Amino acid sequence: MSGLVAALELEHVGHEVTIIEARDRVGGRVHTQRGRDGSPIAEAGAGRIPRSHPWALDYISRMGLALHPLYPPPELTNLAFVDGRRCPLGPGADLADAVALPANERALGYAGIVKTYLLDNVDRLLATGAIDTPAWPPEQLADLDRLSVPDYLAGRGLSQAAIKLLTLGAFPTAISPLLLSRVLIHYDREGLSIIEGGNDNLPKAIAAQLRGNILLGTPVVAVTQFPDRVEVTVISDGRTMTLAADALICTIPYSVLPTIAFEPALSLSRQQILSEMRYVDVAKVAFRMRSRFWEAEHLSGFAQLDTGAEIWSPQWPSNGHRGVLQLYQQGDRAAAMDAMSEPDRVRWAIERIEQVFPGAERHVEECVSYSWQLDPWARGAYGIPCPGDIFKWKGRLAGHEGRVHFAGEHTSEYPAWIEGAVRSGHRAASDVNEAGG
Ligand SMILES: Cc1cc2nc3c(=O)[nH]c(=O)nc-3n(C[C@H](O)[C@H](O)[C@H](O)COP(=O)(O)OP(=O)(O)OC[C@H]3O[C@@H](n4cnc5c(N)ncnc54)[C@H](O)[C@@H]3O)c2cc1C
Numbered sequence: 001m002s003g004l005v006a007a008l009e010l011e012h013v014g015h016e017v018t019i020i021e022a023r024d025r026v027g028g029r030v031h032t033q034r035g036r037d038g039s040p041i042a043e044a045g046a047g048r049i050p051r052s053h054p055w056a057l058d059y060i061s062r063m064g065l066a067l068h069p070l071y072p073p074p075e076l077t078n079l080a081f082v083d084g085r086r087c088p089l090g091p092g093a094d095l096a097d098a099v100a101l102p103a104n105e106r107a108l109g110y111a112g113i114v115k116t117y118l119l120d121n122v123d124r125l126l127a128t129g130a131i132d133t134p135a136w137p138p139e140q141l142a143d144l145d146r147l148s149v150p151d152y153l154a155g156r157g158l159s160q161a162a163i164k165l166l167t168l169g170a171f172p173t174a175i176s177p178l179l180l181s182r183v184l185i186h187y188d189r190e191g192l193s194i195i196e197g198g199n200d201n202l203p204k205a206i207a208a209q210l211r212g213n214i215l216l217g218t219p220v221v222a223v224t225q226f227p228d229r230v231e232v233t234v235i236s237d238g239r240t241m242t243l244a245a246d247a248l249i250c251t252i253p254y255s256v257l258p259t260i261a262f263e264p265a266l267s268l269s270r271q272q273i274l275s276e277m278r279y280v281d282v283a284k285v286a287f288r289m290r291s292r293f294w295e296a297e298h299l300s301g302f303a304q305l306d307t308g309a310e311i312w313s314p315q316w317p318s319n320g321h322r323g324v325l326q327l328y329q330q331g332d333r334a335a336a337m338d339a340m341s342e343p344d345r346v347r348w349a350i351e352r353i354e355q356v357f358p359g360a361e362r363h364v365e366e367c368v369s370y371s372w373q374l375d376p377w378a379r380g381a382y383g384i385p386c387p388g389d390i391f392k393w394k395g396r397l398a399g400h401e402g403r404v405h406f407a408g409e410h411t412s413e414y415p416a417w418i419e420g421a422v423r424s425g426h427r428a429a430s431d432v433n434e435a436g437g
Helices: 002-012 054-062 104-128 137-145 151-157 162-164 177-184 200-208 269-274 292-297 332-338 342-356 416-434
Strands: 032-034 040-043 065-070 077-082 083-089 192-195 220-226 229-236 239-245 249-251 262-263 282-289 298-306 309-312 325-329 362-371 404-406
Touching: 002 200, 002 249, 002 416, 040 282, 040 325, 040 362, 054 077, 054 220, 054 416, 077 162, 077 342, 077 362, 104 137, 104 162, 104 177, 104 269, 137 177, 151 282, 177 200, 200 229, 282 332, 282 342, 292 325, 298 325, 298 342, 309 342, 325 342, 332 342, 332 362, 342 362
Parallel strands: 077 298, 220 262, 249 404
Antiparallel strands: 032 040, 065 192, 077 083, 220 229, 229 239, 282 325, 282 362, 298 309, 309 325
């Protein structure tokens, strides 16, 4: 997304752009998986677009794409699955009842715990007025970036049972409360959408508007800078080729970048970030179901588990009466899934789904799966700053080194979102244009 957006903007102001792409498709981590009939089953990568992400929405609208809600109507209930038990989250339900909590936390209830222990930091963050300004991250919030969310909550005296409730689902537990607060500002459950026909319609639509070449199946292996140009060495059809340009926008994830030979070498500062940035392990296995049998129980098909996992049920109009249940597993269990054979991984996934939606296996029509850490062009789902990193990396993630400009979600203040990729691509395009690249 970052590369495509950068190319689109540069072409608009008259530059000649070539996209060099290792995979045999555009879109990178926006990747819709389709079934035998060609219709979408599920998103392997980016699965939801919040209504509070204006840059992503702007490109969706410019490409003439329609959105539809991620979640089904509110009369269908989401589930939590905690300590092996199903907890429907319908009207009047309190997730706090799912676990044994100390009396003070029980009195607060789930909503009260969220308000007291998470949303207070969101208010602090908003009060700084620093979001999306050069003042980010503001020094007065440094205390929120010292510990991981679970350690921070434990330090504030919250019980382990309550921490489990606050970190249900595919929650990246390594992040700090500072990053979590940024995400919560923009997270509005009702405002989450998917793109009609599949999220990959966005990168495909942008690619279709580009005049320049898109070289697919062409991995970059080396980048060499000269006083008057930058040269990129690629492998194409098994042959080594060199392309020259005035400027290069490098959107390769920082998990993959260390495999590229830079001459001169990248700055020590960037090399340090490359060695420090952690990528989250994510595996997704999606089953197309002959029927949405869960709706008979007034369930939405969405669930948050206490095992670093979620179950999603994207509603594609093309599904008709059919449905989808997708296991979205992150963390150690996702890494463990990588060691399994494909049939074992699929079996493992349907067994997890069966626990939450009994009878699911009988309805399976077809299945797709994906591991981001096994993908050589991603080597992980997304880069996340761990405690301390946001301040340590301040002003050093993006920028340029000579004629090479760095972009991608990992260089943005919206890591792990399309929004971050799009903003970073736009910024890099402006920088190249202003540099006269
Ligand atoms: C599991 C998962 C869930 C997500 N959920 C959401 C979500 O719900 N909402 C949301 O907005 N975002 C989500 N995201 C994040 C979103 O997908 C990314 O932030 C965004 O797509 C990243 O775009 P990018 O351009 O920075 O990187 P990429 O999409 O990774 O693009 C980089 C490109 O570089 C290519 N490349 C890599 N190495 C080389 C090489 N050596 N030579 C040539 N090309 C190379 C890759 O093939 C790729 O096409 C999710 C991502 C994942 C993986």
